[in-house]
Amino acid sequence: MDSSLEIIKSEIEKRHQGDVKQLAVVFDTNNRLLVEAPAGYGKTNTMVSKIAYMLATNEIPYPKRLLALTFSVNAAYKIKKDVSLKVPELLKDSNLNIKISDKIFVSNYHGFCRRILKKYGYLLHSNLLNIDNLQSIDDSKPRNTMRDVTGLSYENAMFLSEYNTSLKELKYDFVKDNIIKYNQIIIDELISREVIPYNAILTLTIKLFNDYPKILSFYQNFFTSILVDEYQDTNTLSYWILNKLITEKTNVLLLGDSLQRIYGFIGAIPNLLNLSAEKFNLQKIELDKNYRFAQNPSMLLLDKNIRSNAENPKNPQILEEANIEFEILEDQNEESLYVINKAIKLIREDPEAKVAILVKQRGANITRIIDTFNLNNVPFFYGLYSDEDPIYTKFHRTCLFEFIEILKVNNRVSKKMGKSHQLKIKSLYEENNSPLIEAISNLLSLFWERIFIDFAFVSNEEKIILVKDTFENYGLKQYVEFVNSSIIISTVHGAKGLEWDYVIIPDMEKDSFPNFWGLCNGCSSNSDCILEIKDENESKFLEELSVFYVAVTRGRKQVYFSASKKQLDNSGNYRVKNSSCFMNLKGINKSTKAQQSTVVKNK
Template sequence: MIDLDKELNPQQADAAKTTEGPVLILAGAGSGKTRTIVYRISHLIEDLKVEPWNILALTFTNKAAKEMKDRVAAMLPEGMRAPNISTFHSTCLRIMFSHADKLGYTSSFEIADAADQKAVMREVYKKLNIDTKLIPEKRAAREISEAKDSLKDPEKYAQDNFGDFSKKQFIDIYREYQAHLMHNNSMDFDDLIMNTVKLFKKYPDVLESYQDRYKYIMVDEYQDTNTAQFEFIRLLADKYKNLCVVGDDDQSIYKFRGADIRNILDFEEHYPTAKVVKLEENYRSTSNILAAANEVIANNSERKAKELWTKTPEGNKIRFRQLDTASGEAAFIADDIRKRVDEGAKLGDFAILIRTNLQSKEFEDAFRIRRMDYEIVKGLRFWDTKVIKDVSAYLLTVAGGSNDMRTNRIINLPKRGIGASSVDKVAAYAEENGMSLFDACCKVDEIPGVSGKALTGIKSFTEMILGIRNEAKNMKLSDVVTRIISESGYDQYMLMESDSTEKYAEMKDYINKLKEALDSYEEDAEEPDLIDFMRQNGVEGSTIDKVTDESNNDRIQVMTMHNAKGLEFPNVYVSGMEQGIFPGFGSIMSDDPMAIEEERRLCYVALTRAEKTLTLTASRQRMMNGERRFYAISQFMKEIPDELLDMNVQPKKAEKKERVIPEARKIARAAFEEKPVAFSSSFKNAKSGAFSSSAPKPDYEVGDRVRHFKMGAGTVKSIVPGGRDYEVTVEFDSVGVKKMFAGFAKLKRI
């Protein structure tokens, strides 16, 4: 017999012992939920003599499934068969392999991976003659995925959207896409769950056979389930009702992936006889950290009441620092980590959590300057993102670089009608004549076999590159980027590749950050040179391309808050605690009040990753969309009680430009030490919109005609106090409506 009362705390033991009927285990962050599930499974098998094959435990990731399987196996007698512990997709895949013929497939059906799905979508667009500029393929793919997650096949999707003109083409695309998969005896990943549900509903005998097999069902991370997963679980558990779901509504942060928080919030409505067990004792964080997290999440209305507590001491207060700029914020954190490492800590003890990957660049620069090992977890370095690699390839080609790989990357990007066979002929000519691929492109008229669209496309490509190259010496480096984006058609390409306006805006932000870095480099460099700039930033094969040593795990972890879920670190920095960054502007402006609640849950997740120390930072100003914007402190900061915060750090006497290592001496102004700013508790009472404006009011009024040095004449539509400046909206005669800060726009009244 397993002594559950000895091995588990009272609440965990209660959850493990409750094996019959529906059970909801509300497992707070760091409360030992996996341990509880493992002991519950072992108790069923060893003590209650339930056959292992009668148990099904569902997880969301293979990693979670493997960890749970290994821990259960370690507790069971040697040689005993382990229960079925796997992901939703793996479980449904096994079911489909046995019964796919009932839905019109053969048992040898194939899984269409991401590349296959993309190829199918191209065929569908070609057949339906749909312009990718109007409906990007990724947008259609996302629409289909969301439909399947909601258990809507093409017919159901068409019925639900009948009469909606905006969905007309999606209906056609979905129908043709699914027909193409069926014709090729293939299912995509979303089909696996949707088709299993369809199978169960269409063939009750098949459903009952699986119900009799899996008499005890457990689901991990239940708050992340979507409609299809919910229905799959409901059907499977419907006969015996021995369903145990484990999750935390306060950590439901995947709505953008289709997760429905109502599944966990309404569990007791779906199962009126359900027993609810709350795991609230935290084994990870100090009591001060937990108190802050509890205070923040308590502001959500859609949640199940619970409060984390711990037996560990209070620990340090939570530090809050506001810096002047994003690079200053990164420099402060880097210096703070370096100081603590000098005092005996390890780099691997520190994690920096960011709201979006866009924030990573300043940290990459700060760590590279200081030669500190770091890792961008589950994300790409700024310089390794596709958009930056594409634009960098253009820049290096314009600068006269002779790297054939870069030329090959951009010769048909965006598409210019240049096929692979034509590129091969040009490459062969280049090799025969001992020249670069680009130089061979310049002599395309002399190359046999290259004609038609390919000839026109290559000539257009070289003329564009040479035209920009000839003028680049008289241009700002950032203006060279602007020319490339415009003349190459890359801006339109980004729009086509984006599956949402948010994704397009993010890609534009990457380019704007590149332009900012170029401007900063040009200010500092004695003789600005594109290749020198690229080399310094690891784009042209520099030795500082990757600071981290793959064999060394002692490195700072930089990751988004979403990627941090399920992880823990001794010391955590949460960056970007500003209105408009965290919570994001989209959530603030959303008509759905639940949007802010999801952001608050994300904040709760971020705070509860910290074991010993937690530092929250903010920046007064950031460059966004090519404009300098001022930000107020995040409303989430104001939800943390004063007594839990340490904001009393003395500012440095003067700001100075820091010395940087030779390899990175011209990196984009990340090389400034910024002084932390101490704030009194009065900031708690500040309005969430912004700080009071300290800039003088513009000398023009709404309705006045003004002139901008670049955008020309326009009419002032609004003037709103914001941050330290006034936000002015102007409808320009030539470029339409633009928003800008008065201090930077320097508008002249006409």
Template sequence: MEADEVLAGLDPEQREVAEATRGPVCVLAGAGTGKTRAITHRIAYAVHTGVVAPQRVLAVTFTTRAAGELRGRLRQLGAPGVQARTFHAAAYKQLHYFWPKVVGGEPPRLVESKLALVAEAARLCRLSFGRTELRDAAAEIEWAKVTQTRPGDYAAAAAKAGRTPPIEAVDMARVHDAYERLRRDRNLIDFEGMLELTAAIFTEHQEVANQFRDQYRHFVVDEYQDVNPLQKLLLDTWLGEREDLCVVGDPNQTIYSFTGASPSYLLSFTVEHPDAKVIKLVRDYRSTPQVVRLANGVLAQARGEARAHRLELVAQRSDGPTPVFTEHDDEVAEAEAVAKRIRELLDEGVPAREIAVLFRINAQSEPYEQAFADHGVPYVVKGAERFFERAEVRQAVVLLRGAARSDTGEPLVRAVRDVLAAAGLTDQPPEGRGAARERWESLAALAQLAEDVAIDRPSAGLREFVTELEERAGSQHAPTLEGVTLATLHTAKGLEWDAVFLTGLVEGTLPIIYAEKSPDQIEEERRLLYVGVTRAREFLTLSWALARSPGGRKGRRRSRFLDGLAPQSAGPPRVDRSARRPVSSGPQPCRVCGRPLTAAIERKLGRCESCPIDYDEDLLERMKHWRVGVSKRQKVPAYVVFTDATLQAIAERAPLSEADLAAIPGVGAVKLERYGSDVLALCRGEEPAADLVD
């Protein structure tokens, strides 16, 4: 890939980021504005223009999934040697490399969970903790360590920060002190200690710092609004006197201050680096103007410092449905209404994996799990058991790895499905929920991932697919399960869906009741709602219930954050059923050989991948040309209009009516209304109306 190709397709602000190859650079990037695209293209452009060698770049982010995504995009841009890691993964590697050189022997053993050690420390202090208190005490120790607060200073620091300790502050300090003594006596380190120890080695051993700084000369830090004091300390030791640093963040998405994260480093970047170049990304490519308008409205009510630093998003997509506000008698009725509406979206062609229900705390998921089970809506709970640690997934990976050793060159999707069939994947899912259904969904997710890989890399075989799985397992980058996502607002950050339901929006839940102690905490709760709103691409529903249980007192008040945004009276949403796709009674048969189709790409094409292809190649090329024009006018990627697989399915079937077009998977009610007339004109051999006026 040439340097000019790296810049192709970037908007003016993204291009400005990419061309700012030397630091210091501060990118303020609003939700959905393509920040990952901007920073990966910046790194790739710097590599292709010779500014820096790929092995001299260290890109740091906050989750293993995000780091894996960065590495994947950089490979596609021709910069595969770049290191993209979390703070902890980078520190772990550095500590294990330098420890034998400057200390000798094996480094302290890493403790991945504090719970057992905290429980023992509590017993030494003659305290008894329940499970919840144990987790809260471990979290409090983590906060103290990332803010560099020693046990003797804990009480004063907690009071100053407005924190409510899970136990008396003096006892919390005693437990923390006992925890540290136990840890040191057993030569253990926790994640915070790992960062602290790595920074100390760099500070105390100049030769180590010099060797590292000779290796890495170009730094990028994503989600900089979430950096805590300990991470900032480590970053400063990495940099030394260098200023080749690019930070990216959004102060409007600061939602982790309870862990010690602070937006102050992002907001004061130009104070620390007076010569820094500041670039703002505000063009929102993710959401419709209606969703963007509501998101801007949420932040328009912000107070204090948050209001001064908000980014006003500018929508780039065409119009979509207006966000819906609904009020319900109780939480059961709210969950029931959400389940019914999701069932309608599924029937209209919206994939289950493109729908999410978001709430403030995990305990709110229970009524939705029950309602979804009652309505036959598949779902997954984000934050549950890690995907690659599931027994059926481990078994499937072993089988795929064995098959890859004797790969015969069979098409990837078919080869993977043959292997997964031996592991228990069937054409149809088991009835109901339970372990059998969850096992089937795990295997189906692997099959879907194979289809995605085959579309992105048509030449990929089993070996490449196994490599993809191993890289994803290492970064916990799980494939998307075919089910509606149930998640908290905190865990939803960084994700997006076609349809989002924000539920439980009542006082005491959002904002959470304990946030009332501080105006800053209230503002963080407001930003949580903003994060939730900006997860939606097209459909957005916001709901609340007046009572918790059926028949209960209707004393709840909807969230103050909806004041001025929601109508005074909000009844149930009106459902447009005019373009709903009929519900299939069973697996779709192949239109050539009649075999039941279970793979998504085969269902979209309406035939087995191996069956003969019969389509008008000229029609397919004309539709692709039309799609390029539409994507440019609407300023969205081409696949947002229609994927290649959907265009091929249209070319093969050559529909001549709206009903025929609507029956093709990938053509939902919204796309039928938006593009139907143009596509049907192309199928008739005519020019689309949009092209005639251009």
């Protein structure tokens, strides 16, 4: 081993402080690895060190590249930032002269495919040469598609919608058997009119690879190593792209956590980690040290026990119960007071802290909590939106449309452009001062601000792709971490990938968390909500447990739970409800810590 490599290896060992599993990933000579990486287990550091070691050992020889992909645009740019800043630190004391940008290409799936179409898409249609200026549309709703595409028949609009639905509902055969028809309609009817749907960026890349094998062969040989982060979120089309790119010679590193798969409702493939281990002949390594909760034994044990329930739902191996603080209140009025008092108390005791109140979905119960905050003039950030929320999605599509219009005049991404874009969006929504629009507008401002802080180092072309991908992926929610508010009220899906000091999870009742459609509908444990896992409900249980686990692991210091004995329905009437079956999971011991009210106002 030469001296440079010894220096790098020593630096990596020092950084990982004897973590056997992390070092196994970094130094393993097997070129096919699957890394099970739960939240807080040091995945990012492991990934950065692995890339540094691959560069040091010339596993990415010039002019070849490592392709790093992820589902979310924000996650992709975090990887880009981490790699750009931290890999050079690991290599600085060696005599290696490596330019990171010449070795690694980082993107989300859509950003990667957009690059390919920008270069070779003209072979499918000349308008793809100018893909950055094509207007992006949502083809999931027939009437909206017909509104956006003049002359499109209702029959074709219905087919595009059906294809979207099939992707979300994992109807693999329909997606595979009809991709040719889908692409033909896209090319003939939409690209020709200078519009492009979100899914088509992937389907047209698949068509390009199928129709032009030499292009596919070029990318297979160019990207000799492929790394995929957040692999559990991969959907059918993304997986199809990977299958095209990965050959017998490709180095493969997949990182993910099967218990954080919460995008099943938009098409994330179930059990993908295990399926891919077999498909690509991967050696599996499970990271096993939780650094996020290392100084917090109760949270460490809660994390472990939830994962035990996921690993063996019918008979989890529990050695010690985790104590949780679970407050059961008489009704939603009392619960809303508990939540606001708890949040205030936490901030008074820890003034620099941020508190997140996370819920499964909007409804009458969370509305009562919000009313209590407003009534008592306690400020908070409103983050109750999801990728399926029509107002949230329309705001992003409006942002995308106006950004593309600006690009037609000036394609230089600058602070001036950002201000111009924000002013335009503000003028379009000046008569809408709803909490949701106010919140997303705040996120838009933060997004433009962070572009020139976090991504000042990327090229203008990459900034354009970042902006377009963020709006196309409904990604403004990821900028909640930068809001200037001590209290955030958010959905769990909106909180994915983020962290706060403390998390409060209210509405832990039957039909709320898990909700009626998620697990409670048809459950045979209605009388006591002590869930018995059987073959017929195991899949739904694991899906809902994933959302619960993501909610719990958003808290760095502590998580608190609450429920009401009487739950509000959508008509504002109270219904007696059991506490959630998740509060009865094996390995959870509930304790109550009553507190005096510090806020007395309520409806």
